[in-house]
Amino acid sequence: MNTMLDAKTLKTVRPDATWPTLLDCAAKEVFKIMVQTDIATMPNSEDGTPTGDTTAMVGLAGALCGVLSIRCTSHTAENITGRMLGTTGAVKPSEVPDAIAEICNMVAGNFKAKISMLAEHCMLSVPMVIRGDDYEMVTIANGAHIALCLEYDGKPIWVCLAAHP
């Protein structure tokens, strides 16, 4: 049995007031190291709705159940991919979802590593990517939801965590 998800020892971890800051920090660290870019918190974005036609998602299971997602435009996703690969020219279309999925995976991993109970008792799914913007993300009723809007080259990148209650 996987001890990480042993039901007898598993305790649910509840989001608290520090989580938005930890998620913000986790995302900024990943972009700094893997994309060689400093991203900033976008001002006046508290009430905004995530937009963009590229969404990467990673599921979390265990002490915290939910989904962490990153959403941006395809143009921004292509730019991120190019910087990750260190290329100045065009990137292969197939590499873009791969790169954004990996960024999402690393942000999720980095975030849970910052919370002691999650580091040991929460597992990540293999990431997936949605292309297109004609959809609505319905979050779980009464669950916690954190939505951060970060600025990358003047464009928004949304980092969201929807957690089960």
Added chain:
Amino acid sequence: MSKQRILIVDDSSVMRKIIERSLRQAGLEQAEVVEAGNGIEALAQVREGVFDLILSDINMPAMDGIEFLRQLATIESTKSVPVVMVTTEGSESRVVEALSIGAKGYIRKPFTPDQIKERVIPLLGVLR
């Protein structure tokens, strides 16, 4: 000195490229790098040829890095090949599990090229 052969196992082709670039930056410009997208593909590669080092992700579809390590330990010709885990996995127990099966170290994503160099070069015993 013979050219090193290094196997990179990760389900992300972008991550495989980033790891390869980091290896080149670490001084392994001449190394022959072979890629695999999961543990099953990696096992096929190690049965076909000899490697000086394996860098493997943990969370992968089809066969994850832990099972790959277990399988690797059963193959006589690959028992001595150093394996370094490169993973987003923040769980100490998963890392300890990998080390107990035979991994020689781990690098947590996100990583810098310097971290790749620090962990990998000593295992290859070159470019000190």
